Amino acid sequence: MQLGLRAGLAEVARAAGVSKMTVSRVLNDRPDVSTETRQRVLAIMEDLDFHPNRYARALKGGRSGVIGLICPATNFYGPTQVLFGVEEAARNANLAVIVATSSSLDSHSLQSAIARLEESSVEAIIIISPLVSSGDALRGLVSAVPTLAIWAPSDAGVVVTGMDHRTAAATATQHLLDLGHPSVHHISGPLDWTGAEQRMLGWQTTLEAAGIVPPPVLEGDWSAAAGHEAGLQLLRDPSVSAVFTANDQMALGLYRAAFELGRRIPDDLSVVGYDDGPDSPHYTPPLSTVHQDFQMLGARAFHRLNRMMNGETKPEIDPDDTPRLIIRASTAAYLR
Amino acid sequence: MQLGLRAGLAEVARAAGVSKMTVSRVLNDRPDVSTETRQRVLAIMEDLDFHPNRYARALKGGRSGVIGLICPATNFYGPTQVLFGVEEAARNANLAVIVATSSSLDSHSLQSAIARLEESSVEAIIIISPLVSSGDALRGLVSAVPTLAIWAPSDAGVVVTGMDHRTAAATATQHLLDLGHPSVHHISGPLDWTGAEQRMLGWQTTLEAAGIVPPPVLEGDWSAAAGHEAGLQLLRDPSVSAVFTANDQMALGLYRAAFELGRRIPDDLSVVGYDDGPDSPHYTPPLSTVHQDFQMLGARAFHRLNRMMNGETKPEIDPDDTPRLIIRASTAAYLR
DNA sequence: GTCTCCTCCGTTAACGTTCACGTGGCCAGC
DNA sequence: GCTGGCCACGTGAACGTTAACGGAGGAGAC
Structure with a gap:
């Protein structure tokens, strides 16, 4: 060599x-x-x-062979897995990926991340943008290259790809109803996140369809701490028998609240999480949850972007994938 | 614009x-x-x-303004946080980061990742390389640009940066001994990982210094599943009263084993984890663990690389940072 | 024969930057 | 007044690639 x-x-x-x-x-x-x-x-x-030589090509005004990825610098499991999915797909297409992290997702920092990437002559940009509020930022976005946002609100003006959380949340809620629970409570993610909003809506409509008035939503921040706090509040009511949390970590916090209040899972309380993170099979008890394949989402986003780069202005909208429910030991029939 | x-x-x-x-x-x-x-x-x-224009510069043979980062595509918490730390530091130095993930860390895939990055004319490369075995691969590495490996074995022939896990593990072990526990058991990470090896050595030498013969190590794979399995085996012995696990997730698995076997934490069993991941404060009970600042590690690695890029062939070795022990509710005095 | 068309290939000039060199102008020293 | 040196700046060429154009040669039609 x-x-x-x-x-x-x-x-x-x-x-x-x-x-x-x-x-x-x-x-x-x-x-x-x-x-x-x-x-x-x-x-x-x-x-x-x-x-x-990539650079000679880029200089000549042709394709640089580099795409950009804007990724929020969180410690959440999802975005980084999406990153890996994007990178792998891009590598197979012989493209390199420049990562730009941004601590916040407001219009200004988003636009500056885009500017940074364009300085590097990226051919296209993927934005991991899970906030509803960043929809405005995305709509106003000025980009010289094809841009695609993952998880952005569907009216965001850029091509969007995501998952059908609404259906998945409905399935999860229905599972709990099918076990006989008279109602299902929900600890949501920050409703400023599109994923959280969709899950909440899926839960809500399922209850309504069953003729049940949805109880008030407890809004968390995805953290186990929030799940714990919400759990302490929720479980003061002895009639609460089933909770659907918008991610696994909040379910973990809920577990802790249940333990502290002497409620056994699943005997006294059924719990369904969301994400199927690597730990959830090993919670005590193993958590029923909704599986998301983040890497595949990243790969799919890349392929869609690739079609856009090759001039397909109107890529056929591939249907959002529906995450699937995985039933473990944290849910049981209602026995009261 | x-x-x-x-x-x-x-x-x-x-x-x-x-x-x-x-x-x-x-x-x-x-x-x-x-x-x-x-x-x-x-x-x-x-x-x-x-x-x-970065590319005109790179073409002329000057600085491209891009560095490469090789990152194993795991779902572990650490590497991705390191990535964010590197990216932020690089951004502040006006450099872009191309990420190359590699599913395995053998010599061949490492070399091919390097080749990919060099095709992109990166100025320097950071390799996140936590395996002892990749030391051989790193030693044989041919790279035209400055290269630095994070977590690599210290004899790996490339400049290495890491953390003083050995001292931190010693502190954690000593903490348990100070609580009166007659011995401390250890569930290690895969001993092929440098971090796991160092933690094991810190634990071992501390016990030996206290005149205690170290019990056999149970080697896990970082997963909660492995912690669970090791826990089931370990806790059959009623004399086991204190366990130090090489990461938080295995501690979580151990929690589950303890629950299944009717051992209460911390009353019957003290546990110390490692990493201080985002969930560990919310385990039941909150986990005593060793805090690692991965982002800072990434930033430090970048600064060191930056010095190498600027021609300092022998960068002064900055001392490895020592992660610090955080005591929560999973450890208590020995009461038998 | 020659006109046209097609296939295959070469020449030239750019893209934005930097390197090696060259060139004036000024000042000091003898 | 001449040389030498330094300072501030310009000139031309090159990095590796591609777009636009042009040209040689052969095949076919009349």
Whole structure:
């Protein structure tokens, strides 16, 4: 393997006895090269371990081979898994990924992240943007390249990809109703998050469809601490028998509240979480939860972006994936 | 904000009535420009919102303004937090970060990740490489640019940065001994991980220093499942009263085993974890654990890399940071 | 024969930046 | 007054790639 000094178009051209232009044509799969010449050039490229220089290409105004990913710097499980999914898919398409984290998701920092990425001549941008409020920021966004937002509100003006949390939340709620529980309480995520809002709506409509008046929602911040606090408040009411939490960590906090108040899970209290994070099978008891495949979401987002980059202005909307319910030991039939 | 077509060196030069070369000199802080000219050029650059083109620079063989980060695609909490720390520090230094994930960390995939990054003309590479075995791969590594490995074994031949897990583990173990426990058991991470090895050694030497023969180590894989399994095995022995686990998730699994076997924490069993992940304060009971600041580690790694990039061949070794013990409710005095 | 068209390929000039060198102008020293 | 040196700046070429254009050669139609 060569150190630093790699072969360029010129070396290949010399070795093949053709001009640089012909090599370039072979490289870009242009039609007007004879099969024979093409084969010869390809063989030499292989031989010299030739790889086109991204920067020369970008400079010339062509494709830079780099895409940008804007990712909120949280310690949540989801966004980073999406990142890995995007990276892997991009790698398979021979594209590099520049990551720009942004601590907040307001219009200003979003726009500055985009500006940073455009300075790096990215060909396209994926924004992981789970907040409802960032919809405004996204709508006003000025970007010279195709842009796609994951989890953004669907009216955000950029192409959006996400998951059908609403249906999944409905399934989870229905599961608890099917076990005989007279009602299901909900500890939501911050309702400023699109995912939280959708889950809440799925829960709400399911209860209403069953003729049950939805009890007040307790809004958490995704943290186990919030789940704990909400749990302490909720479980003071002895009639509460089933809780659907908008993520696993809040379910974990709820577990703790239940323990402190002497409520056994699932005997006295059924719990369904959301995410199916790596720990949830090992909670005490193992948590029934809704499985999300974040990496696949990232991969799907990339493929959609890729279609946009290749000029499909109106990519067919692929239907959002529906996360599926996984039933473990934290839910049981209502026995009172 | 302009779309796409940004001002180049030439526009600035024209507006300032100087040559491109002079602008370039201003840009790179070269000495041979008069103060007056420099001011004028700087003002115009500001005016035109000029930003140098990374790719033209890279093409010319200068600095590309991009560094690479190789990150194992795990769902562990640490590596991604390190990523965020690196990105933030790099952003402040006006550098972009290309991420290359690699599912395995053997010599081949590591070398191919490096090759990918070098194709993108990165100026330097940070490898998040927590495996002892990747030491061999790192030693044999061929890289044209400065390379730094985080968590790699210290003899890995590349500059390494890490944390003093050994001391931290010793502190954690000593804490349990100070509470009167006759011995401390250890559920380690995979001993192929440098961090796991160091924690194990810290635990071991502390016990030995106290005149206690270290009991056999139970080796886990960081998962809550492994902690659960190890816990079931360990807690069959009624004399086990204190366990130090190499991360929080295995402690969570141990909690579950304790629950299933009717051992109360901390009354019958004291537990200390490691990492202080976001959930550990909300376990039942809250987990005593060792806090690691992964983002700071990432930032520190970047600064060290930055010094290497600026030609300091022998950066002064900054001492590894020592993670600190946080005492919560999962540890209590020995009462038998 | 020659006119046209097509296929395959080369030449030239850019993209934005920096490097190596060159060139005036000014001042000091003899 | 001449040399030498330093300062401030300009000139030309190059990095690796591609777009636009042009040209050689052959095939086919009349």
